[in-house]
Amino acid sequence: MExxxxxxxxxxxxxxxxxAETLVGEQLAACVNIMAPCRSVYRWQGKLENASEVxxxxxxxxxxYPALQARLLQLHPYEVPExxxxxxxxGLPAYLTWVAAEVLSSP
Known part of the structure; x- marks a missing residue:
């Protein structure tokens, strides 16, 4: 399984x-790392934006992935989330096997 x-x-x-808790709880993801906040600079609707994001x-x-993407779209407040x-x-075969085992095979 890829x-x-x-x-x-x-x-x-x-x-x-x-x-993170929703995706792992619903077995759409095996693990979610929440990283340190960062600054994102981007252009949105013709305007330069500068935002703090996690x-x-x-x-x-x-x-x-299709079910995970659909769920992220439901949970995310942005109009067009990254x-x-x-x-x-x-990757370490044992880790990849663990990820595959923790995610529903047909969400």
Missing amino acids: VIMVLCNVPDAALAQQI PLQIKTTAAA IVALPLAA
Whole structure:
């Protein structure tokens, strides 16, 4: 089963915690790392924005990604949240097996 990492920034630590607990609790993700707050600079609707955000690193499977993305869209307050998935080229086999075992095979 292919393990992937999903990156998503959220506006604050409280929402980061809620999303992490929801995704792991619903077995859409095996693990969510809540990172230290960062500054994001981007252009939105023609205007330069500068915001504090909390990055999430979400470990899941490619098979669970569609359901995870749909759930993130329900939980996220942004009109167009950053939700990107990266394939993992390699990893400790025991860890990858654990991730796959913790995520529902057909969410």
